[in-house]
Amino acid sequence: MDRALFPDGVERCSFGKFVLWMGFVTAFFLFGLYAMLLIFYKGIVVTGLDNYFGFGLWITFDLAVIALGAGAFFTGFLKYILKIDQLKNIINLTVIVGFICYSGAMLVLTMDIGQPIRAWFGYWHPNVHSMLTEVIFCITCYCLVLVIEFVPLVLEQKQLNKIPFLHHLAHNMHVNMALFAGIGAFLSTFHQGSLGGMYGVLIGRPYAFREGFFIWPWTFFLFVLSAVGCGPIFTVLCCTLMEKMTGRKLVDFKTKALMGKIAGTMLTVYIFFKILDTYAWANNYLPSIGMTFDQMFYGVVYGKWLMFTEIILCGLVPAIMLITPSIRNNPTLLYTAGILDCIGVSLNRYLFTVQSIAMPILPFDTWQVYAPNWAEWATSGMIVAYGVLVMSLSYRYLPVFPQERGLNR
């Protein structure tokens, strides 16, 4: 029925099946939308947040998707600036994934702040000393860059591209893509870092506080590294999931393995510094404020196992797997390493967000437990559903995968 809209020379499922799938995802989306409207109407009192846990699932979710979305800027940087041409096979997908992650995160942030109509104050009354100001600036600007990168892809849709003006517009945007990739890489590096800096500067939160270089705490650099260490492989995982669901080959394995190698290299650098950082923090910083490593953990919910899972099982292990060619070149092992990698980085964001503020700093205070409630889950689910919808539409109608025709002949 909508065959005329498909990219040239590819097969897609029947329209009925597509509608059914979209309906299924939309149901989740609508449920989240209901929660979102309720939050705008009644305020964040409907969530599980409180005065101890001002930050919770939403901030964790934001930080995680922003890290996972880092594939866009880093792949763009490698493709357009360092000219690694093979990445053209997957670059479109990284842009879409990045766009979904960033726009989704921005939507969550507007829900998260107590006064959404004042969201623009970040521009109007900026505090240049605050890492959060930098995050607000860079994320909004970078989201615009992603829109600019996404638009030519939309314009290349078969029917739209027949209109000469749009065809030329898309072409010209493509020609200048290196410029946007450069701007994107700059903005992204800064806000990925500032997100880490946000935690590193918290002098009152020993779990998160770090010394650093000039105005940047070590977490600034660690967050940049961990983001580029997981973003590329997250795109590969998205691609593989789409291949499994559609039964079509979209990107050749060589490209995927290359993305794995890129992520693995960065992850290895990251995990090396992360271990050094953790060691210095536990042995120098914590004793200097009268605390011990053991004090940073409590029971099962806040146990040490979390940190070991993060750094060893989901850090060191995937790093080794991804930089070892024989392991990386085995699809199952590549995807396993990728999944571990993404879990590890998300867990890192969770620990910095929740564990830091759950911990009692005053000696007479106690650990507090936080559990997100349905409203937080539903709205986070809404963002995932939104991502799936955008991705499904893009897959069906846009020429996202240049290799698809060749691989499925």
Place this chain on the structure above:
Amino acid sequence: MKAKEFKVTWGMVIDLDKCTGCGACMTACQVENNIAPMVDASNKMRTLSWMLVYELSNKKSGAEAEVAYLPRPCMQCGNPACVPVCPVIATDKNEEGGIVSQVYPRCIGCRYCMAACPYHARYFNWEDPIFPKGMEKALSPNTSARPRGVVEKCNFCHTRFMQAKDKARQDGGDPEALADGAYMPACAEICPTGAISFGDVKNKEHKVFDLAQGKDAFRLLEKLGLNPQVYYVSKREWVRKLGDNYAATGKPGAAKKHS
């Protein structure tokens, strides 16, 4: 960020051996600052208590068991954790006297400052304030009510500071050199046992000057370096020891730094 220096430094000295934990300071604070009673205050993690009294215990049993009560306002830190993080300068430390301000109409409610403050001195307005019928007659005309979605905290009853300065001007005095007792927050004024003293900790004429330098004086979490303007006093060592973390060294009594 480097701590700003002020000529006048308003500070509090709370004698924990005098505090009985009666909670009058908490009540006075709520009244003075127009904090609306919550419809359902069962979730203590969501109540607004700029001044909060903690119960401390020496963790012993039987005849050896002892408790102490510790009132906790905002410490008006000399090197506040909350100020540099705010993305919109809705909280600042820029006024003579060193009180950390909170600008309600500018706060976007991101709660980053709450995540930053280790003393839990900051509170979020989860709901719009609703005053029960009749209570509006008892509200303080000097303090604005805050809308849902912004953060607030103790400001040493800043309106009283303004009034004290106005009064000094009217009387031909110097508003920048208030006499001891001319400016008193509600909690210090109401405390029945006189546990809370208030004044300029840099001014020798003020009682708090000596109190803050006494050998039994300490501040909370000094090692973190936030440089609080609130001091505590107790003759009991176990109470003093609860003011900071000593797990790594086991040794009580960190080197005392005075601002």
